[in-house]
Amino acid sequence: DTGVSQDPRHKITKRGQNVTFRCDPISEHNRLYWYRQTLGQGPEFLTYFQNEAQLEKSRLLSDRFSAERPKGSFSTLEIQRTEQGDSAMYLCASSFSSLYGYTFGSGTRLTVV
Amino acid sequence: KQEVTQIPAALSVPEGENLVLNCSFTDSAIYNLQWFRQDPGKGLTSLLLIQSSQREQTSGRLNASLDKSSGRSTLYIAASQPGDSATYLCASGNNDMRFGAGTRLTVKP
Numbered sequence: 001d002t003g004v005s006q007d008p009r010h011k012i013t014k015r016g017q018n019v020t021f022r023c024d025p026i027s028e029h030n031r032l033y034w035y036r037q038t039l040g041q042g043p044e045f046l047t048y049f050q051n052e053a054q055l056e057k058s059r060l061l062s063d064r065f066s067a068e069r070p071k072g073s074f075s076t077l078e079i080q081r082t083e084q085g086d087s088a089m090y091l092c093a094s095s096f097s098s099l100y101g102y103t104f105g106s107g108t109r110l111t112v113v
Numbered sequence: 114k115q116e117v118t119q120i121p122a123a124l125s126v127p128e129g130e131n132l133v134l135n136c137s138f139t140d141s142a143i144y145n146l147q148w149f150r151q152d153p154g155k156g157l158t159s160l161l162l163i164q165s166s167q168r169e170q171t172s173g174r175l176n177a178s179l180d181k182s183s184g185r186s187t188l189y190i191a192a193s194q195p196g197d198s199a200t201y202l203c204a205s206g207n208n209d210m211r212f213g214a215g216t217r218l219t220v221k222p
Contacts, residue, residue: 006156031208033209033210035212040214041214042117042119042202042204042212042213042214042215043157043202043204043212044212045209045210045211048208048209050208055208056208056209058209091156091157093157098144098145098207098208099144099145099164100145100162101145101147101159101162102147102159102204102210103159104149104156104157104158104159105156106155106156107155107156109154
């Protein structure tokens with residue numbers, strides 16, 4: 001097991017385009033989290049899954065954002081009609097339970113031009 | 114909603130100094146408090162996890178403490194080295210951990 005994997009590492013897109021990111025958690029972890037981080041700030045919570053169920057969504061997750069975790073394994077985060085304000089690092093983390101802390105992936109850096 | 118604050122925002126010290134980073138949180142009903150390190154442009158690396166029932170954890174030159182009653186945690190770094198230069202983040206919460214903005218540490222040779 002090589003930890004949490006995120007793909008792609010970098011994405012440059014034109015404003016208005018749709019983008020999708022993928023996260024593969026540690027295999028035995030049933031919880032998966034998405035965060036967004038802008039320059040100089042700490043990560044901001046977006047959403048989390050327990051198995052395939054999306055149990056919480058932040059108000060930051062506007063209608064243009066959607067996340068899925070089919071079959072409780074990998075997860076995707078899609079942003080529709082991207083805006084320049086969406087430019088950020090998108091981080092994925094997984095955990096075995098809320099008692100054992102998070103393991104983060106390397107993130108996907110999105111630049112909207 | 115949990116709010117996490119880290120002080121100072123930035124810290125510069127000469128190599129060899131011992132230092133303390135501070136983290137405060139508003140909701141004491143937490144499961145965990147976790148400290149992370151982040152290098153520029155990279156993801157987060159977990160340093161120490163303190164579970165709710167614990168008061169401190171140690172790993173090498175790092176020691177983290179947790180005082181739930183006062184809503185505070187500290188990260189102590191002994192004998193700092195230039196390689197310790199990074200941003201240090203604390204996170205607290207239950208199913209949706211919330212982060213502080215981090216302390217940017219620079220250790221000068």
